Amino acid sequence: MCLINHMVEQEDRLNKAFAALADPTRRDMVARLASADATVGELAAPYDVSLQAVSKHLKVLEDAGLVHRSRDAQRRPVHLDAEVFDLMTKWIERYRREAEERFRRIDRLLAEMNQDQTEEERGAS
Amino acid sequence: MCLINHMVEQEDRLNKAFAALADPTRRDMVARLASADATVGELAAPYDVSLQAVSKHLKVLEDAGLVHRSRDAQRRPVHLDAEVFDLMTKWIERYRREAEERFRRIDRLLAEMNQDQTEEERGAS
DNA sequence: ACCGTATTCAACCTGACGGTTGACAACGGG
């Protein structure tokens, strides 16, 4: 029960995390936040959109657990949270590895079949 | 010029790849395709949606370069392409590492400040 | 106390997404 809840919850986190990073503006924000915390205004500066739009983007990142906002007077400095990244890389790497392993097996199989083929030919000639 | 094109193109691939994996159905498909190729019908079986919907999902995955379809009579076997995964993990890992390194530096800084603080206190007492 | 700065909230618009159904294309088996 608790186990299933945990899995579903993780599903949801992955949904949100991948969706959040699907937007190039948000990916750029994350990239910049990796090297330093920043306020909403600072983050908004390079982009040609309203401050409100940036605020929305930050909310998405926050809901995805990629970021959290603290407070400093009227500023709301944004700080990157790296944990969720782990979840994503684990998911990706798991299936990438599985797939690649399978490819290797298939390659080997094909190689063996070729081997047999040539041996057969040699025998027939 | 070619360099910039390349970067933009990669941006676009990341957009599509992250967006594609933001959908739990599509992630599940990828998970299943990691262990074996499958036809559209086979892929559709577990889900409670029309075959057409599944076909659309596959188109999304294909456009994202995560998958490609070959042909075998009227079947269209789907095969996972692992390359794009690399692109994603590289992106994620780059910034995760950058962020974590920064955190470590901050931790060290805080530790030093604490050290100074206690030394000061010791001196004052 | 007031004003300016920094940010969010609310309402709205548009386009894309995920789903449906119905028609159509392609191919092999009997």
Next chain:
DNA sequence: CCCGTTGTCAACCGTCAGGTTGAATACGGT
């Protein structure tokens, strides 16, 4: 040759994402 199987295309629909603008909130400086 035709029929069933497998899958795609096209049109449509409801919902949500990302953008806008305008008002509201929260705080510090003076």
